[in-house]
Amino acid sequence: MEQETIKKRVVGIDISLEATTYAIVDVKGEVVVMDSFPTLDYPDINLFVSVLSERVMEMVERNGGYESIRSVGISAPSSNFMTGSIENAPNLPWKGVIPLATLLRERTGYAVAVANNADVRALGEHTYGLARGMRDFVVLTMGSGIGSCMFSNGLIHKGNEGFAGEIGHTCVVNGGRQCSCGNKGCLEAYVAKKGIVATAKELLDETTTPSLMRGVENLKALQIAEFCNQGDELAIEVYRRTGEMLGFGLANYASLVDPEAFIFTGGLTKAGKWLFDPAKETFDKLVFHNTYGKIQFLISDEYKASNDMLGASALAWEVREYSLFK
Secondary structure, three states: OOOOOOOOEEEEEEEOOOOEEEEEEEOOOOEEEEEEEOHHHOOOHHHHHHHHHHHHHHHHHHOOOHHHEEEEEEEEOOEEOOOOEEEOOOOOOOOOEEOHHHHHHHHHOOEEEEEEHHHHHHHHHHHHOOOOOOOOEEEEEEOOOEEEEEEEOOEEOOOOOOOOOOHHHOEOOOOOOEOOOOOEOEOHHHHOHHHHHHHHHHHHHHOOOOOOOOOOOOOOHHHHHHHHHOOOHHHHHHHHHHHHHHHHHHHHHHHHHOOOEEEEEOHHHHHOHHHHHHHHHHHHHHOOHHHOOOOEEEEOOOOOHHHHHHHHHHHHOOOHHHOOOO
């Protein structure tokens, strides 16, 4: 009887507004090789998929060949694991429903799994990171948007349609700021990068207080955090208000799902104490009293491209047709 070869490598792909990063990852979680290209260079989805497929296959052929790869895992905003599609992503250039798993499978011949970037990062944290050994926790991805994934009893809670965990699109201000999703008052409109800049502009308009933010063209959220480090009182107030809003949203979340920890990932974690100190203070004031002091706030120490690849690679092993775990 011919023995079946167990393939020990997968391809992980992370799609964000800034860049699309792809890598070959082995069964031990080691990144063999990694590369990237600007996502916005390809506003046409068909061209994007063609370029991504070509680049992935070129990488595969240079590093072990086609037969060395078992499957592909893709992390992307507003993606649905159940359908394998990106669905109405507010922060990506492609609109509507994009059947990404099908499109890439047709071009590469590999089994492909696609999931929301928050879910993929949570899977990576559970497999390789801070959540190892935890069974009930929430991972928040903080950047251009605010996403989350909840693990319950050791498993990702996806919900009926696969969209559980959209904390960024929970309403925190009735009739508040316009959100990119089409609704008003969403948490994301206050706590994601654009929301932080909007808060800064509001404060600058409200007062004549001197600030390093004044006169800065194309002000950025992390630039405001740098001004906090320099003692800028108005910048500190921007993050105080932002953290207060984040703590409000998380207190409601925690009172519903009772997690062991919130684990924060994404570029905005670099704001550090300016964001998380007021968030934790507000959280402690508002969270259900029986859980007070029992829920950890943890900032992932693995926020880098390779961590996103580890999450995507962990997802790749989950593809049902070829799963090692069936």
